[in-house]
Amino acid sequence: MKAAVMHQNLDGHVDIKDVKLRPIHHGEALVKVEYCGLCHTDLHLMSGDFGTSPAGRIFGHEGVGRVIKVADDVKNLKIGDRVAIPWFFKGCGHCEYCVTGHETLCRNALNPGLNVNGAMAQECIVPADYSVKVPEGLDPVEATSLTCAGVTTYKALKVGNTKPGDWVEIVGAGGLGNLAVQYAHNVFNAHVIIVDGNPDKIKAAKDAGAEIAINYHDNHHIGKTIQDKVGGVNVSVVTAVAKEPFTEAVNALRPLGTLVAVALPKGNMELNIDRTVLDGIKVAGSLVGTRHDLAKTLQFGAEGEVKPIVHTCRLSDLNNVIDDMKASKITGRMVVDFTKEK
Numbered sequence: 001m002k003a004a005v006m007h008q009n010l011d012g013h014v015d016i017k018d019v020k021l022r023p024i025h026h027g028e029a030l031v032k033v034e035y036c037g038l039c040h041t042d043l044h045l046m047s048g049d050f051g052t053s054p055a056g057r058i059f060g061h062e063g064v065g066r067v068i069k070v071a072d073d074v075k076n077l078k079i080g081d082r083v084a085i086p087w088f089f090k091g092c093g094h095c096e097y098c099v100t101g102h103e104t105l106c107r108n109a110l111n112p113g114l115n116v117n118g119a120m121a122q123e124c125i126v127p128a129d130y131s132v133k134v135p136e137g138l139d140p141v142e143a144t145s146l147t148c149a150g151v152t153t154y155k156a157l158k159v160g161n162t163k164p165g166d167w168v169e170i171v172g173a174g175g176l177g178n179l180a181v182q183y184a185h186n187v188f189n190a191h192v193i194i195v196d197g198n199p200d201k202i203k204a205a206k207d208a209g210a211e212i213a214i215n216y217h218d219n220h221h222i223g224k225t226i227q228d229k230v231g232g233v234n235v236s237v238v239t240a241v242a243k244e245p246f247t248e249a250v251n252a253l254r255p256l257g258t259l260v261a262v263a264l265p266k267g268n269m270e271l272n273i274d275r276t277v278l279d280g281i282k283v284a285g286s287l288v289g290t291r292h293d294l295a296k297t298l299q300f301g302a303e304g305e306v307k308p309i310v311h312t313c314r315l316s317d318l319n320n321v322i323d324d325m326k327a328s329k330i331t332g333r334m335v336v337d338f339t340k341e342k
């Protein structure tokens with residue numbers, strides 16, 4: 001079968017190769033991949049930002065496909081089921097985090113491209129217990145994006161304890177931010193403020209339900225503006241890959257507000273101690289979502305509450321797509337269409 005594997009010297013590009021997968025073991029299923037999105041996390045992996053990776057590792061954690069084989073002991077999947085293949089691929093199942101509903105923090109978790117083969121291939125072996133089914137009503141191309149950006153933003157709003165009628169600030173209106181606006185507005189019934197510097201992305205966020213838009217090129221006191229307009233936000237979800245917006249987002253919070261950090265810029269954020277203590281402010285990190293979060297995320301997609309921006313490409317285009325992504329030339333997500341591969 002054809003697969004995209006990272007170069008051994010981790011120079012940021014991939015080879016399209018013929019790869020033979022091992023046979024499935026107990027508890028596993030074999031999935032024929034239909035679609036797999038290319039994520040910025042993949043670019044980090046193939047550039048060695050997360051450390052070394054064995055030669056020939058297949059990446060891909062925005063995969064969707066159908067089960068074509070199951071091990072004898074598998075009860076929860078059958079041939080023909082459509083499943084998602086996410087970043088949280090498998091946990092140990094028995095540590096403190098796995099048994100308390102925080103399985104994405106498992107110290108022995110498997111993540112595609114990092115320590116297990118992923119979905120940027122015609123076939124992928126998955127652990128059946130960790131497989132989340134994709135509802136039949138959901139477009140499988142859109143499902144790839146919800147499998148990563150969707151569950152990440154849905155979970156971030158949950159971590160922020162977002163309630164109906166709350167004011168939510170979404171910082172960054174890219175792929176993550178746009179979906180965050182949709183989940184905040186359509187699923188959590190919150191009022192949304194979008195902050196970005198790109199007029200096209202701001203417009204897309206307003207179309208998705210943001211009531212107030214702030215362009216940071218025109219406004220250097222975003223926190224104060226938000227305090228003046230709505231009395232501060234209950235939740236701020238930061239998806240911008242720069243550290244300054246994190247500090248500014250603290251200024252936008254109302255008392256008891258929560259900043260939820262999602263993006264991963266290098267460096268530290270400033271946190272005013274007075275404000276933190278006197279206003280009871282909370283800062284929380286949020287990393288993708290559990291199997292249950294993913295199932296809910298996909299269900300909201302199937303119900304039409306959220307719609308990611310996706311485009312398909314061929315597996316042979318992948319290195320060009322990687323270059324375009326690095327150059328920020330792509331709006332929405334590029335998804336490799338494996339249904340066109342022989």
Ligand SMILES: [Zn+2]
Pocket residue numbers: 039040041061062087148149
């Ligand atoms: Zn991703």
Ligand SMILES: [Zn+2]
Pocket residue numbers: 091092093094095096097098106107108109
């Ligand atoms: Zn664990």
